[in-house]
Amino acid sequence: MKQAEGLTGAAKTLADAGKIKIGVKVDQPGIGYREPGADAPAGFDIEMGRIIAGRLGIDDDGIEWVETVSDNREPFLQNGTVDLVLASYSITDDRRKVVGQAGPYYETGQQLLIRKDSEGDITGPEDLASVKTCSVEGSTSLARVEDEYGASPVPFATYSECVEQLENKTVDAVTTDGAILLGYAAQNPDELVVVGDPFSTERYGVGYNKDAEGMCDFLNETLQASFDDGSWAETFAATLGKSDVETPGTPTLDPCP
Amino acid sequence: MTAFSENWHQILLGFGVTIEMVVVAGVLALVVGSLMAALRVSPIAIGRVIGSAYVRLVRNTPLLLIMLIFAFGLPELDIRPEVSLGSARLLSFNVFFIFATTALGLYTAAFVCEALRSGINAIPLGQAEAARSVGMTFGQTLREVILPQAFRAVIPPIASALIAMTKNTSVALGVGVTEATFVMKKLNNDYPTQLIAIFVGFALGYMVLVALISLVAGRLERKLRIA
Numbered sequence: 001m002k003q004a005e006g007l008t009g010a011a012k013t014l015a016d017a018g019k020i021k022i023g024v025k026v027d028q029p030g031i032g033y034r035e036p037g038a039d040a041p042a043g044f045d046i047e048m049g050r051i052i053a054g055r056l057g058i059d060d061d062g063i064e065w066v067e068t069v070s071d072n073r074e075p076f077l078q079n080g081t082v083d084l085v086l087a088s089y090s091i092t093d094d095r096r097k098v099v100g101q102a103g104p105y106y107e108t109g110q111q112l113l114i115r116k117d118s119e120g121d122i123t124g125p126e127d128l129a130s131v132k133t134c135s136v137e138g139s140t141s142l143a144r145v146e147d148e149y150g151a152s153p154v155p156f157a158t159y160s161e162c163v164e165q166l167e168n169k170t171v172d173a174v175t176t177d178g179a180i181l182l183g184y185a186a187q188n189p190d191e192l193v194v195v196g197d198p199f200s201t202e203r204y205g206v207g208y209n210k211d212a213e214g215m216c217d218f219l220n221e222t223l224q225a226s227f228d229d230g231s232w233a234e235t236f237a238a239t240l241g242k243s244d245v246e247t248p249g250t251p252t253l254d255p256c257p
Numbered sequence: 258m259t260a261f262s263e264n265w266h267q268i269l270l271g272f273g274v275t276i277e278m279v280v281v282a283g284v285l286a287l288v289v290g291s292l293m294a295a296l297r298v299s300p301i302a303i304g305r306v307i308g309s310a311y312v313r314l315v316r317n318t319p320l321l322l323i324m325l326i327f328a329f330g331l332p333e334l335d336i337r338p339e340v341s342l343g344s345a346r347l348l349s350f351n352v353f354f355i356f357a358t359t360a361l362g363l364y365t366a367a368f369v370c371e372a373l374r375s376g377i378n379a380i381p382l383g384q385a386e387a388a389r390s391v392g393m394t395f396g397q398t399l400r401e402v403i404l405p406q407a408f409r410a411v412i413p414p415i416a417s418a419l420i421a422m423t424k425n426t427s428v429a430l431g432v433g434v435t436e437a438t439f440v441m442k443k444l445n446n447d448y449p450t451q452l453i454a455i456f457v458g459f460a461l462g463y464m465v466l467v468a469l470i471s472l473v474a475g476r477l478e479r480k481l482r483i484a
Contacts, residue, residue, distance in 0.1 A: 132351065137430055138442030154353060154433040155442075161329075165433070168332040170352055 007056070009214030014083060015056040022049045023068035023082035023207070027158055030183025030240045031088050034067075041065055043183070044239040045086040045204075048105055051231060052084065052206070055222045070136070074098050077209050084219075085207030088177060091254070100212070102219035103205030104251045105232070109198020110141050111178035113163070113185060116193050118172055124196035125149045125175075132171040134162035141176045144200065151175075159184070167191065177202045179240055186242050203251070216256035223253060260448040260455050264440075271440030272462055273347045278358050278426045278436060279466065283419055285362030290369025297370065298377050300395055308370070316367040321428050323364055327356040328432040353433030361429065365422040372414035376407035409481045416474035420467050427463075437462060 007015050014020050025032035026041050034041040040060070053063050066082045073089060076082045077099045091101045112133075114122050121127065128151035135142035137155035145151040154171050156162050162174040163184050174181065178198055185192045206223070208215045226232040227250040236247045261268065296308030315323070331337070332352075341349040380403050388398040427438040441459045445452060 134433070137439060138446045140446060143443050143446065152351065153435055153439075155430055155435065155439050156433055157431040164329060165332070168329070170328075170332045170337055171433075 010212035011218035019062045020053050020058050021064045021066050021082045023066045023076050023085040025087045026067045027160055028180045029187050047235040049086045051226050052222050077207050089207050090202040091205040100208045100210045101205035102216045104203035105223050106204040107251045108177045108179040108202050110200040111181055111198050112195050113174040113181040125199050133173045133175055134165055134171040135175050145175050182240055220253050260444045260451045267440050271437040274436040275426050279423050282358045282362035286365035286369050289366035293370040294373035297374050312367045320364050324357050324360045324432045327360045357429035357432050357434045368418040372411045376411035379410050380406050412474055412478045419470055423466050
């Protein structure tokens, strides 16, 4: 692969080294998910990571996928464990105080995943009063359905465990970003379905170390190029689009600070 | 400390659930632990086998794993118990509370059993022989002679087991229970700038609970000393 022309700063350093470490989730089907036994994870975040690495002239051999969980994304960026984070990483003001976030490259919102047998009973968050609703412990999604919609919160350690509890009928809804839920629905389309309109806005960004000079400009150019040449839409169709959703319009990037 | 002042209601609710877990799991652990200890010292071979198998199996398995077996195994068998004594949140015990608390109680029972057994073994054999020689049955010997003396010796180790259990309630966060640590994680997410204060505050909460158990144990110890 050939690196794009005119690279400078931190992007140039990575391109010259020919290696990049990207922090991703491995338990979110459609976004970032590692099949048991597979070498590399797969999903929308992974493909976006490949697009960015490709612009640096780095192919699969030079990419190291590092598993991240929600709590360690900022520390991993700050201490150099990873160069970039693409891990369903919502852009927030608080996070932008400690790390850089370029994007958004995808916009989603909190939705509900339910069993098909309760379709009609649960159509949106208003129907959640006293309904056992599962999400990851300490997540904003779980706090929102508890505090604003009176759901009976059920915390588990991972989304997969929540989906398992949904499938065995112990909880009646799982909630988090729609993109993540669509991935699970796509894995088991006969039993699970995502319902209702998003009731929050999450904007996924690419995390980078604040000290990485010129990184934001490089990332924004790369993302914009992928929007313009259609590779973003292709990537979406091949990953999240598998669960019967139309490819959305491309988001508008935030200007670099 | 806005994290505390704005959320005291939720914090109390969280510790309320934790205290409920401690009480229910504690009673279960004492009952099952005593039964298993009686089996382990019984004259019937099969009883000893059952008692020691229980201790080995349960004590050698990580607590989280036992909780996960309950939370993911029993629903597969269509077992989903719920108990509701009223409409208030603290009066309704959902399936996750029941699973986690039962798992915690059964786990702690193994430690209670071993503490009791060490107390029983500390009583000189001659006392049991003397009791049997005056015609007492095994049950009577245990009830009238051995256990009253054994209980005195085992209060400190049983208090330790119950204190460990109190802190172990926090493991239930990972299997759907909204106890104190659940509320703590929620506040951590909402107040990222007050992390340390939140950690310290919740640690203090647990320390108060444990201090209460120590206090009761100390009282009991003094009371039984003269007996």
